[in-house]
Amino acid sequence: xxxxxxxxxxxxxxxxxxxxxxxxxxxxxxxxxxxxxxxxxxxxxxxxxxxxxxxxxxxxxxxxxxxxxxxxxxxxxxxxxxxxxxxxxxxxxxxxxxxxxxxxxxxxxxxxxxxxxxxxxxxxxxxxxxxxxxxxxxxxxxxxxxxxxxxxxxxxxxxxxxxxxxxxxxxxxxxxxxxxxxxxxxxxxxxxxxxxxxxxxxxxxxxxxxxxxxxxxxxxxxxxxxxxxxxxxxxxxxxxxxxxxxxxxxxxxxxxxxxxxxxxxxxxxxxxxxxxxxxxxxxxxxxxxxxxxxxxxxxxxxxxxxxxxxxxxxxxxxxxxxxxxxxxxxxxxxxxxxxxxxxxxxxxxxxxxxxxx
Numbered sequence: 001x002x003x004x005x006x007x008x009x010x011x012x013x014x015x016x017x018x019x020x021x022x023x024x025x026x027x028x029x030x031x032x033x034x035x036x037x038x039x040x041x042x043x044x045x046x047x048x049x050x051x052x053x054x055x056x057x058x059x060x061x062x063x064x065x066x067x068x069x070x071x072x073x074x075x076x077x078x079x080x081x082x083x084x085x086x087x088x089x090x091x092x093x094x095x096x097x098x099x100x101x102x103x104x105x106x107x108x109x110x111x112x113x114x115x116x117x118x119x120x121x122x123x124x125x126x127x128x129x130x131x132x133x134x135x136x137x138x139x140x141x142x143x144x145x146x147x148x149x150x151x152x153x154x155x156x157x158x159x160x161x162x163x164x165x166x167x168x169x170x171x172x173x174x175x176x177x178x179x180x181x182x183x184x185x186x187x188x189x190x191x192x193x194x195x196x197x198x199x200x201x202x203x204x205x206x207x208x209x210x211x212x213x214x215x216x217x218x219x220x221x222x223x224x225x226x227x228x229x230x231x232x233x234x235x236x237x238x239x240x241x242x243x244x245x246x247x248x249x250x251x252x253x254x255x256x257x258x259x260x261x262x263x264x265x266x267x268x269x270x271x272x273x274x275x276x277x278x279x280x281x282x283x284x285x286x287x288x289x290x291x292x293x294x295x296x297x298x299x300x301x302x303x304x305x306x307x308x309x310x311x312x313x314x315x316x317x318x319x320x321x322x323x324x325x326x327x328x329x330x331x332x333x334x335x336x337x338x339x340x341x342x343x344x345x346x347x348x349x350x351x352x353x354x355x356x357x
Contacts, residue, residue, distance in 0.1 A: 033122055035300060040115055050114055053112050055107075057151060058087045058106070058107045059086070061077075064151070065077040065091070077091050087107045087108075088105070089104075089107070093158075093161070093165065095162070095165040095169035096161065097165070097170050097175070105157065107154070116150070116190050117143045117147075120142050123198045124142065125139070149190075153182075160177050161174070161177070164176070227308065234306050241299040241306070249292070251288055255288060257284060257288070258288035261284035262281075268281065268282075
């Protein structure tokens with residue numbers, strides 16, 4: 001009785017071959033995330049890259065803050081311009097430090113929540129075995145949730161600052177709680193939320209079973225897959241794309257003229273100066289960013305076109321299976337049929353006895 005129970009429980013567990021399949025399949029996700037991080041880094045190097053989204057978030061931030069916290073004596077926040085865009089918020093309260101009792105903030109392109117949206121969308125898009133329509137709907141819903149959470153994060157600045165400055169009024173140190181909240185959410189809070197959202201979604205859609213049994217196309221007419229058959233020309237293209245990306249990073253981070261222009265430009269922004277020197281620094285920095293943008297865009301495009309292929313199902317509704325020829329001239333199956341442990345044929349002792357006879 002105990003032997004049968006032990007045998008049954010062992011069949012319910014994942015086999016090592018299935019664990020290896022999952023590991024190899026999801027090894028491509030970190031590579032995709034690295035490419036996305038590089039793309040986003042270049043995207044947000046120029047100032048106010050995502051200005052339309054920044055403006056909408058600043059408007060909502062100001063409207064919600066005034067609706068919740070303004071009263072007849074003072075207005076909780078005012079909306080103004082920053083670098084020519086309506087993205088600046090001035091929080092007001094009698095206990096805030098400074099001669100005007102205000103705290104000036106603005107919605108930058110890095111605080112717009114796009115980084116989090118791209119990160120989570122990449123995780124969802126790279127999950128195998130899930131229908132494309134379900135992926136698109138899930139990405140839209142998750143990005144909407146991230147947008148709302150980001151607005152809630154911005155709205156929370158005011159009550160945190162008011163609570164701390166009510167205890168220690170008119171002191172610059174009373175704003176440290178607001179900055180600590182911003183740092184905690186920005187560094188690890190959002191990452192925890194994103195990973196939790198993806199894990200819940202992965203199990204909700206039956207991710208493990210779909211991933212192990214992904215040979216049937218279902219209703220999908222095409223899908224993107226990493227290339228299985230590589231030739232020497234593909235490796236040359238990959239090497240070229242990596243070199244272009246290295247040159248792009250060097251032009252922004254190690255070029256002496258570009259770094260000097262960036263330091264001057266940061267000082268001009270901090271001091272709110274408008275001089276010819278600041279204008280020249282802006283032009284030099286824009287040229288460096290434009291050159292890096294061109295190289296990085298060409299690198300990412302080459303990398304994507306080389307590494308990804310478009311697959312279409314055959315007449316039986318199954319995705320294609322790639323084969324290669326071994327030393328004996330026989331075809332070896334590179335993509336073995338992936339089946340869940342629930343679809344495997346059971347073998348018993350009667351099978352072994354018949355083979356021995």
